Amino acid sequence: MFPSISIGPYLLQTPGLILILGVWAGTFLSEKEAERYSLNKDTISNLILYSLIAGLVGARLAFALRTPGVYLSSPLSLLALDATTLAPTKGLLIGITIAIIVIQRKNLPIRVILDALTPGLAIFMIAWATANILSGDAFGSPTDLPWAIQLWGENRHPVQFYDLIFAVIILGVILKKPFMDFGSGINFLFLFSLSSLVRLITEAFRGDSILWFGSIRAAQLVSLVLLIGTLWLIRDWSINSSTKSFSVSE
Amino acid sequence: MMNITSLIENKRSWNLVLAGIVLLGAGWIFLTRTPVTQATGGAPPPSPKEGFSAPTFSLDILNAENSTTKVSLTDYRGQVVMINFWATWCSPCREEMPAIQSVYEEYQEQGLVVLAVNTTFQDNEFDVGDFVAEYNLSFPILLDRSGEVSQQYQLRGLPSTYFVDQKGVIQAVIVGGPMKETMIRSRVEALLKEVP
Numbered sequence: 001m002f003p004s005i006s007i008g009p010y011l012l013q014t015p016g017l018i019l020i021l022g023v024w025a026g027t028f029l030s031e032k033e034a035e036r037y038s039l040n041k042d043t044i045s046n047l048i049l050y051s052l053i054a055g056l057v058g059a060r061l062a063f064a065l066r067t068p069g070v071y072l073s074s075p076l077s078l079l080a081l082d083a084t085t086l087a088p089t090k091g092l093l094i095g096i097t098i099a100i101i102v103i104q105r106k107n108l109p110i111r112v113i114l115d116a117l118t119p120g121l122a123i124f125m126i127a128w129a130t131a132n133i134l135s136g137d138a139f140g141s142p143t144d145l146p147w148a149i150q151l152w153g154e155n156r157h158p159v160q161f162y163d164l165i166f167a168v169i170i171l172g173v174i175l176k177k178p179f180m181d182f183g184s185g186i187n188f189l190f191l192f193s194l195s196s197l198v199r200l201i202t203e204a205f206r207g208d209s210i211l212w213f214g215s216i217r218a219a220q221l222v223s224l225v226l227l228i229g230t231l232w233l234i235r236d237w238s239i240n241s242s243t244k245s246f247s248v249s250e
Numbered sequence: 251m252m253n254i255t256s257l258i259e260n261k262r263s264w265n266l267v268l269a270g271i272v273l274l275g276a277g278w279i280f281l282t283r284t285p286v287t288q289a290t291g292g293a294p295p296p297s298p299k300e301g302f303s304a305p306t307f308s309l310d311i312l313n314a315e316n317s318t319t320k321v322s323l324t325d326y327r328g329q330v331v332m333i334n335f336w337a338t339w340c341s342p343c344r345e346e347m348p349a350i351q352s353v354y355e356e357y358q359e360q361g362l363v364v365l366a367v368n369t370t371f372q373d374n375e376f377d378v379g380d381f382v383a384e385y386n387l388s389f390p391i392l393l394d395r396s397g398e399v400s401q402q403y404q405l406r407g408l409p410s411t412y413f414v415d416q417k418g419v420i421q422a423v424i425v426g427g428p429m430k431e432t433m434i435r436s437r438v439e440a441l442l443k444e445v446p
Binding site: 003004006009011013063064066067069070071074077080082084085136152153154179182200201203204208209211215216217220221224227228231232234235238239 | 254255258259261264267268271272275276278279280282283284285295296297299301302341342406407422424425426429430431432433435436439440443
């Protein structure tokens with residue numbers, strides 16, 4: 001765990017820095033990938049920019065809505081450069097929604113765009129896992145295993161390292177594009193299904209899981225549903241792809 | 251690759267694969283479910299992290315008439331507590347103190363407790379008194395002379411602030427500053443709204 005660096009009077013938050021680097025590297029890689037798909041790279045960079053701005057604004061508004069009276073009495077605080085007053089999950093959902101709206105309104109080829117974004121997303125997953133190692137977030141459950149790490153007062157599963165290892169493997173697999181011939185959007189769905197599978201596995205070792213029905217880890221249930229959904233879509237998109245003509249047997 | 255192609259081509263085979271994954275996944279989820287004792291077993295263990303119980307401490311209070319007067323975190327269980335680690339030489343600490351005082355005055359009657367822990371082991375105790383007078387602070391100033399509490403809270407920088415809910419669980423950790431008054435008010439108000 002290495003959550004911050006002191007530079008003189010300033011305290012630099014290392015997880016935030018890594019996430020920013022992840023966004024930068026992911027955008028760079030996605031732009032390169034867009035060119036390979038004969039897409040205008042500005043289309044991708046603008047899409048990422050719109051999503052980021054919408055995500056940030058949404059995250060701030062969602063945080064402010066928890067105590068609207070406080071922000072109504074001081075509306076300029078909505079513009080404060082303060083990363084601690086954001087609701088990240090809601091911001092992420094708003095960013096994705098805006099990206100979908102932009103893609104639809106501009107009539108962009110959604111499956112090709114998703115494929116172009118895929119390596120960038122895989123890079124960002126590596127940055128995310130690294131940020132969790134630095135911050136100590138997404139920590140594991142207590143264990144006596146020899147490779148346990150001392151964190152938050154106990155020996156714990158190094159789940160953040162499991163996630164990092166899997167994220168690197170996923171990036172390696174994704175860059176090889178094993179199912180490229182199956183049509184547009186399949187590489188993205190493959191990334192999504194692999195990520196869901198990894199979460200289904202590693203969530204079992206988390207020490208901070210949200211529980212449903214008393215003892216079932218919510219993230220595992222959601223991951224299983226997403227895994228099945230993306231695998232179902234892989235077949236659906238493959239057989240409907242113009243680049244592939246299957247003789248479908250029902 | 252050939253095998254996967256033929257699998258995808260055949261709807262029945264693909265559905266069988268999906269059904270197999272559902273069964274395996276459901277089995278894994280069931281096998282790795284959190285033990286009921288762990289899921290329902292009381293307060294989380296103490297650690298200076300969101301979601302954990304705030305580590306307990308007992309410290310001398312500044313200017314206490316009786317030199318043995320101590321303030322303990324456990325005295326405030328059932329109340330929203332804001333623990334702020336600070337030092338007189340720390341510029342962001344100075345900048346955020348008026349905001350903390352203002353929020354304290356506003357929410358004190360609703361049950362907000364502010365415990366300002368001075369890192370006395372790396373500060374000058376005489377300066378602390380001057381500082382408190384200069385900023386007209388009315389909340390308790392605690393003195394961490396040995397540095398034990400700072401170590402317990404794994405202090406990484408100053409100021410560091412821990413927002414603790416009525417169950418004694420840390421809900422937010424803010425390392426660095428100065429904190430904006432709106433942010434402090436927002437977090438405090440959200441915690442005060444929670445039903446214990």
